[in-house]
Amino acid sequence: MGQTMNSTILLALGLVLVLEGLGPMLYPKAWRKMIQAMTQLPDATLRRFGGGLVVAGCVIYYMLRSHMGS
Known part of the structure; x- marks a missing residue:
């Protein structure tokens, strides 16, 4: 594994x-x-954008792991 x-x-x-x-x-x-x-973007906007990418990555990871049966 x-x-x-x-x-x-x-x-x-x-x-x-x-x-x-x-x-x-x-x-x-x-x-x-x-x-x-x-x-030029405010820190809060960059944090939201980064957080959205992290969440999207976690969702994709979870979906793939669930689909692959691991």
């Missing part, structure tokens, strides 16, 4: 890196503009 979990975590990390790299690779100017705009 430990080996499967390690493989799953590494697979997920690899997917995150691919998805995170697509923006700056394909649209560097738009990506830079978006990052600069995000620096």
